[in-house]
Amino acid sequence: MALRHAVLAALLEGEASGYQLAKRFDVSVANFWSATPQQLYRELERLERDGLLSGRVVEQRRRPNKRVFTLTADGREELHAFTARPARPTAMRDDLLVKLQAVDAGDQDAVRKALTVRLERSRGRLDLYDRLRDGLLDGRDEAAYLSEADRVGPYLTLMAGRAYEQENIRWSETVLGILDRRAAARR
Amino acid sequence: MALRHAVLAALLEGEASGYQLAKRFDVSVANFWSATPQQLYRELERLERDGLLSGRVVEQRRRPNKRVFTLTADGREELHAFTARPARPTAMRDDLLVKLQAVDAGDQDAVRKALTVRLERSRGRLDLYDRLRDGLLDGRDEAAYLSEADRVGPYLTLMAGRAYEQENIRWSETVLGILDRRAAARR
DNA sequence: TCACACATGTAACACGTTACATGATTTG
DNA sequence: CAAATCATGTAACGTGTTACATGTGTGA
Numbered sequence: 001m002a003l004r005h006a007v008l009a010a011l012l013e014g015e016a017s018g019y020q021l022a023k024r025f026d027v028s029v030a031n032f033w034s035a036t037p038q039q040l041y042r043e044l045e046r047l048e049r050d051g052l053l054s055g056r057v058v059e060q061r062r063r064p065n066k067r068v069f070t071l072t073a074d075g076r077e078e079l080h081a082f083t084a085r086p087a088r089p090t091a092m093r094d095d096l097l098v099k100l101q102a103v104d105a106g107d108q109d110a111v112r113k114a115l116t117v118r119l120e121r122s123r124g125r126l127d128l129y130d131r132l133r134d135g136l137l138d139g140r141d142e143a144a145y146l147s148e149a150d151r152v153g154p155y156l157t158l159m160a161g162r163a164y165e166q167e168n169i170r171w172s173e174t175v176l177g178i179l180d181r182r183a184a185a186r187r
Numbered sequence: 188m189a190l191r192h193a194v195l196a197a198l199l200e201g202e203a204s205g206y207q208l209a210k211r212f213d214v215s216v217a218n219f220w221s222a223t224p225q226q227l228y229r230e231l232e233r234l235e236r237d238g239l240l241s242g243r244v245v246e247q248r249r250r251p252n253k254r255v256f257t258l259t260a261d262g263r264e265e266l267h268a269f270t271a272r273p274a275r276p277t278a279m280r281d282d283l284l285v286k287l288q289a290v291d292a293g294d295q296d297a298v299r300k301a302l303t304v305r306l307e308r309s310r311g312r313l314d315l316y317d318r319l320r321d322g323l324l325d326g327r328d329e330a331a332y333l334s335e336a337d338r339v340g341p342y343l344t345l346m347a348g349r350a351y352e353q354e355n356i357r358w359s360e361t362v363l364g365i366l367d368r369r370a371a372a373r374r
Numbered sequence: 375t376c377a378c379a380c381a382t383g384t385a386a387c388a389c390g391t392t393a394c395a396t397g398a399t400t401t402g
Numbered sequence: 403c404a405a406a407t408c409a410t411g412t413a414a415c416g417t418g419t420t421a422c423a424t425g426t427g428t429g430a
Contacts, residue, residue: 002282003389009289019409032284039390041411064398064409076292083293087282087301089308091418092351095189095274097219097344102196104338105263106270114274121276146365147372151291156362157284164279167354175343178333185334190417206381226418228383251381251426278390 006033007043008052008071008079013154017058017066018044028132028154031125031161044069052078100175112179119172126165129158193220194230195239195258195266200341204245204253205231215319215341218312218348231256239265287362299366306359313352316345 010021010029021044022037029035035043047053052075055067071079096118103111136155137145146152197208197216208231209224216222222230234240239262242254258266283305290298323342324332333339 001388002280002285005289006285009285012289012292017409018411019407029288030279032279032281032288034278034280036391038392038411042389060408066409079289080293083286083289084297087286087305089305090281090283091221092217092219093189093221094219094277096277097347098189098193098196099270099274100347101216101219101340101344102192102199102266102270103340103343105199106267110271118274118276146369152365152369153288153290156290156365157288159362160284160287160358163354163358167350171347171350175346178339178343182333182339188416204381205383206379223419225383225420229417247381253381 002033002082003035003039003043004047004052005079005082006035007040007047008075008082009153011053011069011071011075012079012151015068015070017068019066021069027128028158031129031164032157047075051075103179108179108183112176112183115172115176115179119169119176122165122168122172126162126169129162129165132158133162189220189269190222190226190230191234191239192266192269193222194227194234195262195269196340198240198256198258198262199266199338202255202257204255206253208256214315215345218316218351219344234262238262290366295366295370299363299370302359302363302366306356306363309352309355309359313349313356316349316352319345320349 006025006029007021010016010024013024016024018037018041021040025033025035025040044053044055048055048069052072053069054072055069057065057067059065096114099106099111099114133155136149136158140148145155149155193212193216194208197203197211200211203211205224205228208227212220212222212227231240231242235242235256239259240256241259242256244252244254246252283301286293286298286301320342323336323345327335332342336342
């Protein structure tokens with residue numbers, strides 16, 4: 001039941017329509033909670049029905065109208081209560097690692113290819129996170145930011161994403177090296 | 188559809204019953220694909236029905252009988268084909284990071300508590316992975332192991348788990364430090 | 375004797391994914 | 403003129419979670 005809370009947490013950044021929320025998830029939230037647009041539309045309806053969000057239609061001239069959603073007081077309370085409930089251990093589910101586990105009985109070249117794709121993706125994400133970080137810091141150093149900012153949550157989750165991608169890059173490079181050496185030794 | 192392939196990959200280590208497979212997932216597979224016993228029982232039935240596994244009943248004297256499953260030739264082929272299909276980007280879903288994102292509107296102490304629980308868990312997992320690694324290496328160094336072993340997949344995914352938990356430990360410690368300093372500054 | 379490990383499942387529900395549908399406007 | 407972006411959704415299906423049910427054997 002944490003998609004709800006990921007949505008509520010994302011709306012702390014300010015009101016959004018389903019479409020805008022999907023964008024927001026793509027760039028920053030996906031880092032700790034990924035969701036498809038369809039899930040978001042469904043969840044927004046439920047949250048509104050349950051009184052945790054309120055929606056209103058914004059009429060637009062050269063665009064289709066949109067429905068933007070804002071946290072209600074109940075929504076904020078629910079989010080607060082959620083942070084106090086015990087978190088359950090995270091479930092990892094990584095396609096690529098299943099492939100790597102089976103690499104000795106699988107297609108070596110395809111797995112190496114998949115690793116390079118992952119590596120490139122991680123580099124891209126890291127670049128994005130660095131740019132987002134620069135935007136948050138806005139010239140200040142980290143210590144200054146942390147003592148001035150009234151919200152540190154988004155910064156800390158961003159740093160988690162950065163660390164995760166950096167580790168991913170290091171690990172992928174190591175594994176690619178190992179697989180390449182083994183491939184060379186087999187010829 | 189990758190639970191199937193995680194099960195097939197886990198059975199590369201040798202035949203297992205549903206119960207044994209659940210244990211195997213807990214200690215090593217959970218690192219890249221977590222699943223509940225219920226999911227495993229369901230999937231084992233499907234895989235047998237589809238001819239990718241064959242099951243046989245092992246009668247036991249002082250224990251309930253068990254059904255152990257083995258990869259069939261079709262199962263190995265399917266696993267090979269899977270390694271060659273494009274992997275999709277991993278979907279992160281982390282409860283704790285949702286809480287951290289909302290920490291400024293949430294219960295600070297509860298979030299710090301949750302972080303220490305996560306930290307302890309990561310330390311435990313890291314210890315486990317170190318012991319599993321020692322078991323695999325069996326006195327050899329990594330280079331010797333990698334050139335001698337006929338399967339490197341399980342070692343490489345284990346190293347992914349190690350790296351992930353190490354990073355988690357570093358990051359949790361940093362974040363706890365930051366939150367503690369902020370809590371102190373607010374008094 | 376009490377809790378834990380062995381061993382297998384069912385049922386109901388919640389959540390996530392994929393494909394499709396619609397239609398306007400802006401950018402190349 | 404085509405492709406991408408804005409904007410919202412439905413339907414069908416596949417996967418994952420939770421609670422429950424059952425019974426034996428082993429070790430503290």
